[in-house]
Amino acid sequence: MIRPVPSRRHTIADDLRRQIVTGHFKAGERLPSEAQLATRYEVSTPTLRSALALLQAEGLVEKIHGSGNFVRHPLRRITYVGGGAAPYAHTATGAPLRLTVRTTNVQAQDPLTALMHVPFGSPLTEFHCLSHQGKSPQGLARIYVPRDLVAADLAEESPEALTTRLAALRPPLAEVQERLSARLPTPEEATVLRISSSLAVLSITRVATDATGRAVEAALLVLPGDRSDALFTAHPPTKERTSKE
Structure with a gap:
């Protein structure tokens, strides 16, 4: 069976998720800017933002207007x-x-x-x-x-x-x-x-x-x-x- 090739946004989200889970990016820490991340992953800014949106939807990342994207502290229900x-x-x-x-x-x-x-x-x-x-x-x-x-x-x-x-x-x-x-x-x-x-x-x-x-x-x-x-x-x-x- 042929497995679908992951999209770029999912590949980027997987890599950032791994870095958050392993502690490379710690809770409360600001991620590199969207421009820096887009350059690092060699994608357009919209694609990078789409990847970050996946992590935001999971509650791993929060975007603070005017400040950037931050690793969210563990969520309490x-x-x-x-x-x-x-x-x-x-x-x-x-x-x-x-x-x-x-x-x-x-x-x-x-x-x-x-x-x-x-x-x-x-x-x-x-x-x-x-x-x-x-x-x-x-x-x-x-x-x-x-x-x-x-x-x-x-x-x-x-x-x-x-x-x-x-x-x-x-x-x-x-x-x-x-x-x-x-x-x-x-x-x-x-x-x-x-x-x-x-x-x-x-x-x-x-x-x-x-x-x-x-x-x-x-x-x-x-x-x-x-x-x-x-x-x-x-x-x-x-x-x-x-x-x-």
Whole structure:
């Protein structure tokens, strides 16, 4: 049987992978520039970038815009826990993720108008949240809350206390809907999360409503697919609870 000849990008990726696995290139180390690697392997820059994209998709290499390609530290899986009163994610070891939050006042536009059932231009507050494990970004979330439910001093809260404070300010929740899908990242998401544009992400859309049916929070979460799981736990009614009802 005739075996297919490996393409140049696969040959280059195999060689770089071997050098990473054997420790020639160490975790956190910057790889030679793309121009240097293209010259070394005698290929065009697009072919070299295609080879690097294979390693980025495997989680071995991350590209930092303006800085270059770096050997990624060993990935730790993160788990998104759904079904609760607030979006929550943790590492496989249970260690909390470090958050950075940027707060902005915005006006509702599509698709938020349909998602939250509010008129175009309705005042919202956006919380742009980026979670880190060490220096490596792990997840991106955009949380939108009607502006009348946000206290004036909320921006002064620490990122760790933000979720708790938001939960205290809003009315009791009557329903939480979460939609999970897999898709390719947008160019902005790929840059922020330092992942390949060919790596699938978990996209989670979460809308919380109160007893009146008003959407009091909408969260759009993006998690890299090479290190993320989503866990949803259901509690079926027991016979005892059903008989009481």
